[in-house]
Amino acid sequence: MESTMPATNSATSSASTETVLQVENLRVTYGSFTAVHDVSFSVLGGEIFGLLGPNGAGKTSSLSAIEGLLKPAAGNIAVGGYNLKEKPLHAKANMGIQLQSTSFQSELTVTEIIRLYAAVYGLSLSDSEIEALLQNIKLETASSKRFGQLSGGQQQRVSLAIATMHKPKLVLLDEPTTGLDPQSRRQLWERMESLRNAGHAILLTTHSMEEAEAVCDRIAIIDHGRIIEIDSPQAIVDRHRNDAEVIRASRKGKITLEDVFIGLTGTAIRS
Ligand SMILES: Nc1ncnc2c1ncn2[C@@H]1O[C@H](COP(=O)(O)OP(=O)(O)OP(=O)(O)O)[C@@H](O)[C@H]1O
Numbered sequence: 001m002e003s004t005m006p007a008t009n010s011a012t013s014s015a016s017t018e019t020v021l022q023v024e025n026l027r028v029t030y031g032s033f034t035a036v037h038d039v040s041f042s043v044l045g046g047e048i049f050g051l052l053g054p055n056g057a058g059k060t061s062s063l064s065a066i067e068g069l070l071k072p073a074a075g076n077i078a079v080g081g082y083n084l085k086e087k088p089l090h091a092k093a094n095m096g097i098q099l100q101s102t103s104f105q106s107e108l109t110v111t112e113i114i115r116l117y118a119a120v121y122g123l124s125l126s127d128s129e130i131e132a133l134l135q136n137i138k139l140e141t142a143s144s145k146r147f148g149q150l151s152g153g154q155q156q157r158v159s160l161a162i163a164t165m166h167k168p169k170l171v172l173l174d175e176p177t178t179g180l181d182p183q184s185r186r187q188l189w190e191r192m193e194s195l196r197n198a199g200h201a202i203l204l205t206t207h208s209m210e211e212a213e214a215v216c217d218r219i220a221i222i223d224h225g226r227i228i229e230i231d232s233p234q235a236i237v238d239r240h241r242n243d244a245e246v247i248r249a250s251r252k253g254k255i256t257l258e259d260v261f262i263g264l265t266g267t268a269i270r271s
Contacts, residue, residue, distance in 0.1 A: 136161070247259075
């Protein structure tokens with residue numbers, strides 16, 4: 001079993017001591033197939049934590065279990081101190097889940113969608129609060145545009161704003177920047193960092209090593225449903241820079257996180 005205690009490193013300096021998400025011995029099965037084997041990790045307030053892994057490694061299955069969308073075969077998940085099994089409503093009230101853009105009604109305007117989801121969270125937002133929210137995501141001039149008319153980056157910003165409007169302790173993002181251009185990706189990274197700096201815990205899945213290095217304070221590399229490394233990106237690179245497989249994977253004369261990732265998970269294409 002991996003240690004559930006975060007390693008100490010300079011990248012986690014904004015992290016608080018509050019464990020916002022605790023995952024212990026999580027197991028997810030589909031029939032007789034075990035997709036996630038005894039996965040354990042924790043995420044602190046003020047920390048961005050990334051789950052990295054090849055296709056089919058078990059990232060989405062782990063996230064879905066944490067979101068309460070699928071029932072784990074075994075293990076414990078606690079959010080904000082509330083056990084998801086025993087206090088599901090309390091645990092879920094502490095989570096903000098970024099929905100895919102396709103989940104939103106494309107014919108509604110941005111303001112209508114924000115009002116709709118505010119109501120779902122039991123929030124009543126005044127016009128000036130909605131205006132402030134739109135300003136915050138630089139969409140003040142797009143309030144009456146239909147959601148379907150927004151660019152991918154704008155849709156992602158609305159989606160993240162909705163996921164965080166009830167100020168959840170834990171924010172869950174499944175491949176949040178896939179398909180975005182570099183400008184939109186940078187803006188989203190800045191939003192994540194400001195959430196982190198405001199004390200939220202952020203758990204994201206990503207295939208991007210660049211993203212992991214740029215924004216994640218710590219990462220877990222998951223392969224075949226098991227965590228094989230957990231630490232800050234730099235500490236993981238430093239720990240494996242002399243591994244023969246990592247040196248073999250190196251392409252640019254210096255060891256990158258991607259080289260370590262390939263060295264640890266292999267070069268075989270996953271289904
Ligand atoms: N509903 C399902 N029924 C059966 N097997 C499933 C189901 N969902 C996922 N799996 C399998 O579980 C394993 C983990 O899948 P999961 O989607 O969690 O991986 P992932 O790391 O998110 O992959 P990707 O990067 O491709 O999104 C894979 O082998 C996948 O085929």
